[in-house]
Amino acid sequence: MRSVPLRMGPPSWSSSVCAQRSSNQCSTCLQRRKMLNIVLFKLHHGFFLTRWRWTFWMLILCMLSGSLSLVTVEQPPVLVVALRGDAILPCKLCLSPDEKLEGLSILYWHFSPHHSSKMELLISSGEVREDVIILDNDQNSSNKSILLKNVQWDNSGKYQCKLSVKTEANGSFRTAGNQTTLVIYDTMSFNLTGHNNSVLRCEVNVSSKVGFALSIVHNGGRLKTTKRVVTAQTHDMLSETISLQEKEKYKCQLHFGEALITETIFPINLPDTEMYPEPWLLYSAVLLVPIVVLLSLLIAMLMRR
Structure with missing residues (x-):
C-alpha cells in the first residue's frame, strides 16, 4: 500500500514566535522558514510517500522545524488504504530544542x-x-497518531490533527497539522466475460473523484480499452474492458497519480489449435463404397447370363 502526494502549500506556522524575538532573530527565523517552506512544497509535489518514507521525512521535518524554534504538528498529505483494513493516521508533535512544554498537551x-x-x-x-x-x-508523548479500525467508505475524507499546548516562551496556544486526505480502494476483479469468454474486464471500487486511474497492461505497454465509470453514493466503480487477441499475461493496475497502488495478473491459457492430418484413408474408404456396389451389381448381372 502506498500513499500519494496532495496538492497543498507549506504548513502554517505560529506568527507569534518571530514577533517575540529581536529583529535580527526574526530575520533569521523568516529566512529559515522560507527555506523550509520550499523544501515542504517540493516534497509534497514531487514524492509519492510510503508509510516508511513518510516516517523518515517526518523526522527530517522535525529537525528542520527545530531550527526555527517552533512547535509544529506534522502529518502526511494523503493516505491510500484498502477497504475493511486498518489505517494508521500519523501525527507527530515536533519541538525545537529551545522550546519546552509546560503541562500536558x-x-x-x-x-x-x-x-x-x-x-x-x-x-x-x-x-x-x-x-x-x-x-x-x-500526553507527554510526541506520537499523536490514531488507528482507524475496519475502514469503510464513510471514512473517506480529510483528517486534521490539532493540539492545545503550553510552552515557556509562548504560553498557551493551539497548533494544527495540515490535513490528511484518506482515500480507499476495494478488491480488484479481473476476469473473462462476454460471448465465448472473448472479453477481459477489470473492475474496482474506489473513493469518489479523488484521482484514481485504472489501466490494463500487456507486454509492458498500456492497452487501449473501453473505459466506464459508475458513480454510487459513497464511491465510484472504475471499469476497463479489452478484447482478447494474444495468448499471454495481462496486468490490471490501479494508480493514484503516478503511484502504483495495486495490480492483478491474469494468466491467459488459451488452448493451442491442434493441426490434425488429413484423413486420406477415410476419404478412400468413402470413395470405394460406390465402386464396390457397382462391381457387385456387374458381377451379379454377368452370372445371370
Missing part, C-alpha cells in the same frame, strides 16, 4: 467527510472509541 482529531467541507470532532485526549484508537495515550 491535549489532542484533538477532526474529520470532514468526502462530500462535506465541515470539520467535526472525531476523538480527543482521554476519549475511548471502538473504531478509533489513540495509539499513545501518554
Whole structure:
C-alpha cells in the first residue's frame, strides 16, 4: 500500500514566535522558514510517500522545524488504504530544542467527510472509541497518531490533527497539522466475460473523484480499452474492458497519480489449435463404397447370363 502526494502549500506556522524575538532573530527565523517552506512544497509535489518514507521525512521535518524554534504538528498529505483494513493516521508533535512544554498537551482529531467541507470532532485526549484508537495515550508523548479500525467508505475524507499546548516562551496556544486526505480502494476483479469468454474486464471500487486511474497492461505497454465509470453514493466503480487477441499475461493496475497502488495478473491459457492430418484413408474408404456396389451389381448381372 502506498500513499500519494496532495496538492497543498507549506504548513502554517505560529506568527507569534518571530514577533517575540529581536529583529535580527526574526530575520533569521523568516529566512529559515522560507527555506523550509520550499523544501515542504517540493516534497509534497514531487514524492509519492510510503508509510516508511513518510516516517523518515517526518523526522527530517522535525529537525528542520527545530531550527526555527517552533512547535509544529506534522502529518502526511494523503493516505491510500484498502477497504475493511486498518489505517494508521500519523501525527507527530515536533519541538525545537529551545522550546519546552509546560503541562500536558491535549489532542484533538477532526474529520470532514468526502462530500462535506465541515470539520467535526472525531476523538480527543482521554476519549475511548471502538473504531478509533489513540495509539499513545501518554500526553507527554510526541506520537499523536490514531488507528482507524475496519475502514469503510464513510471514512473517506480529510483528517486534521490539532493540539492545545503550553510552552515557556509562548504560553498557551493551539497548533494544527495540515490535513490528511484518506482515500480507499476495494478488491480488484479481473476476469473473462462476454460471448465465448472473448472479453477481459477489470473492475474496482474506489473513493469518489479523488484521482484514481485504472489501466490494463500487456507486454509492458498500456492497452487501449473501453473505459466506464459508475458513480454510487459513497464511491465510484472504475471499469476497463479489452478484447482478447494474444495468448499471454495481462496486468490490471490501479494508480493514484503516478503511484502504483495495486495490480492483478491474469494468466491467459488459451488452448493451442491442434493441426490434425488429413484423413486420406477415410476419404478412400468413402470413395470405394460406390465402386464396390457397382462391381457387385456387374458381377451379379454377368452370372445371370
